[in-house]
Amino acid sequence: MNICIFCPTVLTPDTKPEHIWLNALGGRATTRGVICSECNNTFGSTIDTALASQVQDLRTLLNLSSGDRRTPPPLQVTIEENQKFVVWPDGRIELRQKPFIIEKRSDGGFDVTIKAKDLEHVDSLMPHVAAAIGISEENLRNQLGRANAREIIQPGPQVTRNMAFGGHDPLRSLAKSCLVLWNKSGQDNAIKESPFDAVKVFVTRGDQTFLSNKIKLDGRPIPGADILASKFGPIFNLIFVKSDSNGKILAYVGNYNTAYWRIVIAEAGGMPNRAVGLVSNPLNPNNWSYLPNYGFDLDISWLETPTIDESSRNPGDSIGAALKDHTEKQQEQHIHEMLIDTFRECQISEGSVITEEAIERFSQRFALWLLRAKTDRPLSSEEINSLISLNKG
Known part of the structure; x- marks a missing residue:
């Protein structure tokens, strides 16, 4: 029996599908086994709308359709x-x-x-x-x-x-996508426990302290980005989540291969030694895949050290x-x-x-x-x- 990761609601076959990567950004992958319909609706009208609004002009200028093929x-x-x-x-x-x-x-x-x-x-x-x-x-x-x-x-x-990227509410939406992907791929039962409390509070209610201490903008070139670009276009969307042997979980997420953030999902206590990801091509929403695949991976040591280096990228x-x-x-x-x-x-x-x-x-x-x-x-x-x-x- 699956329960919503944000509230006690039991999920059923009638639960509204949740887009892992936001539909407005070209996301196609969905799940019914992570978030209940009520939480889905709440996020959709608040933090997801904030993220979608932030990239609306860019979608129009590049004629980027949504995941369900609606024109911008x-x-x-x-x-x-x-x-x-x-x-x-x-x-x-x-x-x-x-x-x-x-x-x-x-x-x-x-x-x-x-x-x-x-x-x-x-x-x-x-x-x-x-x-x-x-x-x-x-x-x-x-x-x-x-x-x-x-x-x-x-x-x-x-x-x-x-155009600006990031900000409190859009990053809440991106953190939610990371949690949904992590839970869908392996049903980490610990996600209902205390190691994940901080990130869930940030997603549901917002938390400036979490934003300042657990989320870092990263300006480094991504190892293996050329592999993803060759298969998913130059402005691919990426979510990558990985844990170490102690269950510390770090997420790396960015839209349109432009701005990336490292998010601490849990300091410890999650499912150890796992890596999951999702990459999509907003120029062609049908072109997407789960990761690791295509030889793409990010070392946990690399994820630990986000850096703003304007000279590098x-x-x-x-x-x-x-x-x-x-x-x-x-x-x-x-x-x-x-x-x-x-x-x-x-x-x-x-x-x-x-x-x-x-x-x-x-x-x-x-x-x-x-x-x-x-x-x-x-x-x-x-x-x-x-x-x-x-x-x-």
Whole structure:
């Protein structure tokens, strides 16, 4: 009979599964034999939420799905003049405002400003603009064909984020993951006893003294990190827990191969001479494994001596490399979309000869994109007619 490691509740087959590594961070491994549903819910709405919130921006910038394959939330960005943008995980940036503005002139006519992300978006707005004015869509298109029009392109914002790791409540969540993994792998009966009281108090209620004395940030290179990176990607998540011959239990835990902490789980009295671990790839949550495996292990003597050595490892290297790779893929996709838009505007189909006009348009669009320049130019009658007849092509 299993009992929750944090309270006297007996666990049953109906107990809610607990993610060993947080679902929001890409965790897939679960267990029903360690934490009861009530404690699970309490942790989920408090310390787990604190940890998930801490990495939310990074998940969006890298498009990191959760363990159950849910996409990360978009970023809300506000820049000068109170312009509000939404940055989606796939790299799309949208200006959050009314898609069109209609102003009635003194002569009875209308000035229409349409704010759209591309020509297809403009085309999709035509029925709504016509309805707002009170005319048919056909009539609107005919009138637009005779109107003066301008195209204004506003580049999206440069997205920057300051990200911090650690802190009291996020570390409580990480310590919980270490306890769950240790208990699941071997059902250490001593985990209900006094050697584990300090860490359990820290997880359930928080304890600044435990945080100061039993948890240490570690800046050293991890022995065997190259092995894990080759199999689980450059920003792998890691939990590793090991005991010595006296049952002293030390945990080593970090997310996104960036910041790591050594946590004293028990000073003595645990199951001796054991090592367990869990590694996962947040870029592909299906890629995970229990440890020791793949030749990876950490000596207990190494775990005893966490050190902050800024010269030995840059915590941002792994994330920086992942962001660079992800950004390059997004840029390739955006260039492809610009090319498709240009071909459509110039009515170039597959197999057709690329015209000088198409080359010039694409070159201008590409240069403006690189320079992140705002443009304001009049549209020719040919461009207007091409636009208003887009849905007829």
